[in-house]
Amino acid sequence: MNTLLQTLIDRRGALLTALWQHLEISIVSLLIAMVIAIPLAIWATHHKRFAAVMLQIAGVLQTIPSLALLGLLIPLVGIGTVPAVIALVIYALLPIFQNTYIGIDEIDPSIEEAATAFGMGELRKLFKVELPMAAPVIISGVRQALVLIIGTATLAALIGAGGLGTFILLGIDRNDTTLTLIGAISSALLAIVLSWLINRLEHVRPRYLVAGLVVLLLGIGGTSVYHAVQQPKDNITIAGKLGSEPDILINMYKDLIEQDNKDVHVTLKPNFGKTSFLFNALDHNQIDIYPEFSGTVLESLVKQPHSDKKLTATQTYQLAKTDLDRQFDMAYLKPMAYNNTFALAIRNADAKQWNVHDISQLRTVENQVKPGMTLEFIDRPDGLPGVNKAYGLKLSAQSMEPKLRYEAIHNRNINLVDAYSTDSELRQYHLTVLRDNKHFFPAYQGAPLMKQALLKKHPGVAKSLNKLAGKISETDMQEMNYEVNVQQKSAKQVAHHYLVSHHLLKEAR
Template structure:
């Protein structure tokens, strides 16, 4: 409990920000779903055959896995809040539509006949009789939809929409139970509070419900409008991949940019996704900057031109820079010193037992290998595909989230895993990185990546970020990762400490 409380105190500012994002996404989705589902259900009560079709459609939509739905929406509407809201609206339609339809359709026919006998028009009967009677059932459906939305909205963090899911993703990546609990508990409490408020409305009159909804909408518009007006004209969005290392780097980028230009603000999107996801986000201008590695550029982001097998680190960077510029009009700034190359890792006891020193040595124990690797590594030519091809290996592999495969290695659930050479877990768990004698893994030097247009219009940003060129050694980065993952220091704190200690950032204490 002490650790959980300390983590909460340390993260309270970020938690409030994430909570507001989560609330925005959830309530926006709910209001849109109500606007769509309620009128549609009212109309459907007079068209029974169409009502059955609509019920089937909304039921089918709700069965689509959330990750698959988000994946389908990204090519159509990009990333961020928009696809998240669309997905949540789709999931909320069924309970709201179904309850509204049932609530009105099952009104006692004698009451309907009495209303007709008084000469009420269809609209007057709807407002004065049908909706008031059906209101508790309708609100019950809205309440169900809200709980569903709040829980599912945690996945919005996967596509850069923020929210409480950021804490859960970061906790999983860093194997930090406290972060996971903070995200999950806050999400659950939010659902309980909002559900309780809606329950109160079940007993209220229609006018009270309408006024309450109006107040919520006006309040939301007012706060969002104020935020938009208060925000400076220039806001730079920097994103990072999953993990502590990208998080450290983007905090360094932010500190350097803000120090050199007081007229801009920087928004960070940590744990934003995998390589292709960020690259597409950059090209679509959903983000402005993110750190990328030279080997990754050549292997995954540009069309292969010529033989890149025997290039040294500088040659790899230059080719990556030139290919990005010519193929996608992307600028690749000067690289840092360290190389965060892929690796195949095993426990030292396992390496000693079977005398494993190189990746090729795995051939003699293929029948004993039980590997766990990330999906990205498994699907890259500079990853598992290249290893199998160049080393002639073919062994069982389970796909695993990045931090979980380290835990699985430690527990003995797997005996071979992929890794990054600067990961803190290599030191923490005393792992052995097998030598890549066939050079499947190219040199990986990290540097900021941005569009050429952005670089041309932001020379001060380019100048600020180039201060990191040639800085940060392999041991520096591994130590910083260790502080974040093992000592549980914040990435922001670790980044700032490095910059100050190396004279790149003023110490304003």
């Protein structure tokens, strides 16, 4: 409990920001869903043969997995708040439409006839009779939609839209239960409070309700406009993938750029999401820079992969740089020294017991091996399928989240994991990295990726970031990851210390 309270105190600023982002996304999505679903449901009560079709469509939309929906939206609208809101609106349509339709359709026909007998037109009857009588059912649907939205909105953090999901994702990535609890509890409390407030709407007169909604929209819109106006004109947005390592690197980028370019302000978006999300964000000019690996570029990003060729680290980088420039008009600056390539790791005790130190030696104990690996590694040609082919193995693995596989091998549920050569968990859990004696895994050197247009506008950025070229060894990176993940130091602090101690910053700030 003390740890939870201390973390709340230390991160209160970040929590308030995430809470506001979550609230903003949720309320906007709910209001848009209401504007779409309620009029459609009212219309459907007079066109009953279409009502069943609409309910089926809304039901089918709600069954689409949220991650799949976000992935489908990214190529169309990029990433950030817009695809998050679109996805949440889609999920909220069914309960609002269904309850509005049922609430109005089940009004006693004799009441409808009496209203008509009193000379009420359709519009007046709707607002004076039907909506007031159906209000409890409609509000129930709105409340269900809101709870659904708030829970699903935690995934918005995966595509850079912020919200309380950032705490949950960060907690999972850092193996920090406290951060995960803060995100989950805050999301649950937000749902409870807003659900209670919506329940109170039954007692609010329609004109006051409409006025309140207008004020709420103006408040949210005004805040967004204010932040947009306050944003410095020469602002550079740097994003990083999930994990401590990208977080450390983007903090280094920020320090170096702001030191050398006094007119530039840097905004960081850590734990932004997966590779495809970040690359699409860069391609759609929603971010300006992010660190990417040369092997990932050739394997996953350029249109003519070179994974079938045996390339040196220098060749891999040069091909990645050339293809990015030619195909996407992107600049790929000079790489750092370390090679954060894929690896296979086992416990130190198993390495001694089996006398296994190379990947090829796994064939001697293949019947004892129980792999647990990330879904990405299981699926990639330069992952498990390629390893099996290159080494004559027949391994099949359980798919696991990156952090969970390390916990699983530590708890002896599995005994072989995929890894990155700079993972702090290799040290933390006393794991042996098996030597890639057939040199199967491609080189993965990290370097800043950006649009050529950014360098034309800010030519000093390249000079600043190229100070990291040839710097940071695998040992350095693993140690920095260990400081963040295990010793719970901030990525900003660790990054700043490295730059100062290696004389890349003029002075500590």
